[in-house]
Amino acid sequence: MLEKATITIDGKKIQARYGQTVLQAARENGIYIPVLCDHPALPPEGACRICLVEIERQRTLQPACTFPVSEGLVIHTRSPKVIEARKFSLELLISDHPLDCMTCEATGNCLLQDLAYEYGITGDRFQGEKHQYPIDASNPFIVVDRNKCILCRRCVRACAYINGVEAISVFYRGFNAYIGFGADSTMQDSPCEFCGSCVEVCPTGALWPKMAFGRGRPYQLQKIQTVCTYCGVGCQIELQVRDNRIVNVFGVENAPVNHGFTCVKGRFGNDFVHHADRLTKPRVRKYLLESGKRDGKDRGEWVEVDWDTALEIVSRKLVETRDTYGSDATGVLTSAKCTNEENYLMNKLARQIIGTNNIDHCARL
Amino acid sequence: MSNSIEDVTQQAKVFFVIGSNTTEQHPVIGMKIRQAVKQRDAILIVADPRQIPLVDFATLHLQHKPGTDTALLNGLMHIILKNGWEDKAFIEERTEGFEEFKAVIEQYPPELVSEITGVPEELLYEAAQIMGTNKPMAAIWAMGITQHIKGVYNVFALANLQMLLGNIGIPGGGVNPLRGQNNVQGACDMGGLPNVYPAYQPVTSEEAAKKFAEAWGAPMSTKIGMTVTEMIPAAKEGKIKALYILAEDPIMSDADTNHVRQCLETCEFVVLQEIFYTETAPYADVLLPGVSFAEKSGTFTNTERRIQLVRQALQPLGESRPDWQILTEVANRILAIQSSGRKIDLQAPYARWDYHQPREIMDEINALAPSYAGVKYERLERGETFQWPVKDEAHPGTPILHVGKFARGLGKFNAVEYIPAAELPDEDYPLILSTGRVLYHWHGGELSRRSQGLLEIYPKPLIEIHPEDAERLGLNGQQRVRVTSRRGSIEAEAWITERVLPGMVYANFHFPEASANVLTHAALDPISKIPEFKVCAVKVEAVE
Numbered sequence: 037m038l039e040k041a042t043i044t045i046d047g048k049k050i051q052a053r054y055g056q057t058v059l060q061a062a063r064e065n066g067i068y069i070p071v072l073c074d075h076p077a078l079p080p081e082g083a084c085r086i087c088l089v090e091i092e093r094q095r096t097l098q099p100a101c102t103f104p105v106s107e108g109l110v111i112h113t114r115s116p117k118v119i120e121a122r123k124f125s126l127e128l129l130i131s132d133h134p135l136d137c138m139t140c141e142a143t144g145n146c147l148l149q150d151l152a153y154e155y156g157i158t159g160d161r162f163q164g165e166k167h168q169y170p171i172d173a174s175n176p177f178i179v180v181d182r183n184k185c186i187l188c189r190r191c192v193r194a195c196a197y198i199n200g201v202e203a204i205s206v207f208y209r210g211f212n213a214y215i216g217f218g219a220d221s222t223m224q225d226s227p228c229e230f231c232g233s234c235v236e237v238c239p240t241g242a243l244w245p246k247m248a249f250g251r252g253r254p255y256q257l258q259k260i261q262t263v264c265t266y267c268g269v270g271c272q273i274e275l276q277v278r279d280n281r282i283v284n285v286f287g288v289e290n291a292p293v294n295h296g297f298t299c300v301k302g303r304f305g306n307d308f309v310h311h312a313d314r315l316t317k318p319r320v321r322k323y324l325l326e327s328g329k330r331d332g333k334d335r336g337e338w339v340e341v342d343w344d345t346a347l348e349i350v351s352r353k354l355v356e357t358r359d360t361y362g363s364d365a366t367g368v369l370t371s372a373k374c375t376n377e378e379n380y381l382m383n384k385l386a387r388q389i390i391g392t393n394n395i396d397h398c399a400r401l
Numbered sequence: 402m403s404n405s406i407e408d409v410t411q412q413a414k415v416f417f418v419i420g421s422n423t424t425e426q427h428p429v430i431g432m433k434i435r436q437a438v439k440q441r442d443a444i445l446i447v448a449d450p451r452q453i454p455l456v457d458f459a460t461l462h463l464q465h466k467p468g469t470d471t472a473l474l475n476g477l478m479h480i481i482l483k484n485g486w487e488d489k490a491f492i493e494e495r496t497e498g499f500e501e502f503k504a505v506i507e508q509y510p511p512e513l514v515s516e517i518t519g520v521p522e523e524l525l526y527e528a529a530q531i532m533g534t535n536k537p538m539a540a541i542w543a544m545g546i547t548q549h550i551k552g553v554y555n556v557f558a559l560a561n562l563q564m565l566l567g568n569i570g571i572p573g574g575g576v577n578p579l580r581g582q583n584n585v586q587g588a589c590d591m592g593g594l595p596n597v598y599p600a601y602q603p604v605t606s607e608e609a610a611k612k613f614a615e616a617w618g619a620p621m622s623t624k625i626g627m628t629v630t631e632m633i634p635a636a637k638e639g640k641i642k643a644l645y646i647l648a649e650d651p652i653m654s655d656a657d658t659n660h661v662r663q664c665l666e667t668c669e670f671v672v673l674q675e676i677f678y679t680e681t682a683p684y685a686d687v688l689l690p691g692v693s694f695a696e697k698s699g700t701f702t703n704t705e706r707r708i709q710l711v712r713q714a715l716q717p718l719g720e721s722r723p724d725w726q727i728l729t730e731v732a733n734r735i736l737a738i739q740s741s742g743r744k745i746d747l748q749a750p751y752a753r754w755d756y757h758q759p760r761e762i763m764d765e766i767n768a769l770a771p772s773y774a775g776v777k778y779e780r781l782e783r784g785e786t787f788q789w790p791v792k793d794e795a796h797p798g799t800p801i802l803h804v805g806k807f808a809r810g811l812g813k814f815n816a817v818e819y820i821p822a823a824e825l826p827d828e829d830y831p832l833i834l835s836t837g838r839v840l841y842h843w844h845g846g847e848l849s850r851r852s853q854g855l856l857e858i859y860p861k862p863l864i865e866i867h868p869e870d871a872e873r874l875g876l877n878g879q880q881r882v883r884v885t886s887r888r889g890s891i892e893a894e895a896w897i898t899e900r901v902l903p904g905m906v907y908a909n910f911h912f913p914e915a916s917a918n919v920l921t922h923a924a925l926d927p928i929s930k931i932p933e934f935k936v937c938a939v940k941v942e943a944v945e
Contacts, residue, residue: 262711277714292707313851318688357670363743369645369646378699378724379591381725382591383591393596398585399580400628
């Protein structure tokens with residue numbers, strides 16, 4: 037079988053590969069086709085009808101996300117028929133969607149909002165029954181607002197294909213269909229592991245991190261890519277920060293290990309950074325400021341001091357110990373939580389400054 | 402890991418996961434294993450005394466008794482050899498010591514191994530057949546393999562298995578220990594070990610000592626230093642007078658907490674550089690406030706040897722300072738103290754501590770650690786990503802080790818015998834305790850207990866106990882139990898579950914009020930000096 041197929045999209049001839057969908061071929065060639073249910077990390081679903089395109093010699097409009105590439109396809113992505121169909125789909129979606137963008141967490145980060153804007157959808161074309169689902173904020177991590185769900189099944193697929201536990205599925209059919217967890221229970225009573233992959237891919241505000249509510253709009257957040265501090269897998273995460281606080285955390289899409297996804301700790305476990313228990317000033321035991329002699333095992337009370345005082349005491353005591361008892365009377369525990377650069381310095385401090393190989397860390401523990 | 406997460410999870414036909422609760426401890430790798438099983442029909446064999454969540458996705462679960470790993474592995478290799486499933490060409494061309502190894506393996510017939518491990522002979526045979534007839538197989542393990550008095554033997558046995566099957570140096574194969582902490586790999590790489598300088602240059606080598614003496618302008622000791630498990634007891638014996646602890650919490654993470662307390666109590670001078678007032682803090686004389694990962698920049702090296710940039714997202718809280726700055730300050734102050742104790746020649750090329758940003762430290766690492774020679778910030782900032790060894794600035798890194806040739810030349814079969822755990826159940830302490838962590842918490846719990854959501858979803862320690870034992874003890878539902886070993890006692894709620902074998906309990910060390918390490922045994926592996934966290938003897942009583 038041929039590997040390559042020549043197809044034409046909006047008058048532009050491109051080389052696509054067999055096995056690709058029209059959407060994938062378009063994306064690779066920088067041609068924009070709007071989507072809602074499609075996500076590059078997930079298998080195609082063909083649920084939302086937003087990526088409909090006109091393909092010559094096909095009787096009806098076809099979803100680009102599932103239509104396979106073949107030689108000679110001629111595709112129109114923005115024909116009047118296509119635009120009209122997309123508008124129709126969007127208007128139907130919006131007819132049962134809260135128009136609370138002003139206060140919605142997802143504003144500025146919502147595909148449905150972007151598409152409504154792009155296609156000039158106002159929400160008044162179809163008037164009909166609207167769902168009034170109760171908001172489920174019963175677990176510590178993810179707020180579930182089914183009123184904002186467009187049933188794209190991205191979360192269902194992420195749970196099944198990315199995490200693998202299949203905690204999310206669609207219950208009932210048609211207008212009564214909704215996403216549910218486990219045996220139609222809550223997230224916490226399902227096999228859910230709170231990895232948040234569903235949040236990562238949700239195109240609207242239906243699944244949103246509890247920690248981020250009311251804490252900032254996307255354009256108010258500074259986004260910094262770094263590496264998770266929990267386990268050794270090395271997932272890259274994006275910290276979204278406002279006023280020197282972490283507001284939200286996402287996976288970094290093109291990260292070599294995690295490709296945009298994380299576990300529960302990497303996504304939802306970073307608030308320890310701001311915990312009231314954080315040490316913010318150096319402390320020394322009172323005896324160190326007085327006689328310098330400790331009363332046996334009793335270390336006595338703490339005194340908060342400035343950095344100069346603390347560092348002076350540390351360096352003097354380390355020199356005293358080294359010069360009185362020899363280099364090997366000091367032990368250094370470096371840290372698997374700290375950076376390479378810091379560990380290198382700890383190794384240099386032990387070996388060059390103190391003169392001992394007594395250095396280790398928790399690799400054994 | 403000898404291999405990369407990507408090639409292992411994309412290309413392994415078989416995953417042999419032993420002593421790793423992957424979906425709870427390395428969740429993103431756990432997810433990828435589940436994907437491989439579900440999406441491309443990879444075969445998963447789990448060997449674990451507990452019914453860990455990954456078992457739901459496994460073709461076979463070898464539920465061996467804690468501490469019998471060497472016997473299990475030798476038994477599997479026995480069957481592989483008996484059936485001629487070994488990779489003869491690989492053994493011939495790339496290994497040595499096979500005959501001696503084979504002689505030992507012959508002593509492990511299935512009947513015997515089944516008796517030692519509790520794994521039925523049919524399961525042993527099925528597992529060996531899958532391993533012997535599907536290639537490549539990736540061996541994946543974690544602390545369930547290493548935290549035994551014979552942890553090194555377990556690792557040798559896994560290396561033997563992979564050489565026997567010719568699964569070394571190929572995508573989808575390899576020996577793949579999953580490292581626990583975010584930068585435990587880097588801490589080892591950077592010389593945070595008592596026997597090696599950065600990039601594993603041995604301290605006992607005259608050549609390495611000369612290299613670092615010249616670089617740092619000071620005489621180097623060629624004596625191997627103490628491990629953490631030796632240093633802390635040495636404090637009680639008076640051999641260690643001062644301890645400088647950077648972001649570690651021995652009271653939570655070391656075996657036999659009560660003994661650790663006594664040791665730290667006695668230590669003359671303890672500096673603790675930390676972000677919280679941890680359980681170890683009461684034993685410190687000075688507390689220096691460091692910062693979290695979000696408030697500093699630098700690099701971390703992950704379990705597959707990949708070096709990645711850590712970027713500062715927040716300003717340090719209060720007066721806290723990045724740890725590298727604090728260390729630089731301490732070193733410079735010591736250098737400034739006029740002392741006859743130690744001469745350091747500041748004219749030596751890397752003697753000085755003039756660091757204004759972490760990249761300058763990396764420049765020094767480039768010069769002194771050959772496997773990091775090409776790890777330049779400019780490359781990382783450009784989005785390049787690589788795994789060490791990165792031999793020079795043009796080198797693309799090394800995704801798979803031992804391709805075509807082992808680092809030592811020929812791969813050596815190290816024949817190892819099964820040796821039982823140091824403390825086995827008896828009349829007074831009839832149950833085996835194994836310890837570890839849960840999905841929602843992290844190690845000593847210093848971070849995860851201070852994360853609101855994580856604490857809410859898993860708010861208290863739980864002791865896993867099998868229904869048969871629970872019945873014998875008269876436990877019913879959510880009841881508190883007292884678990885006692887020869888070293889201490891803890892009380893916590895029981896979780897009656899078939900996750901554990903009958904005769905076994907499992908506890909975590911996330912919560913200071915009932916940390917498993919009060920109970921654990923500080924018996925060390927004589928080579929790795931790792932304590933036997935995974936096996937000790939305990940008794941359990943219901944608390945009225």
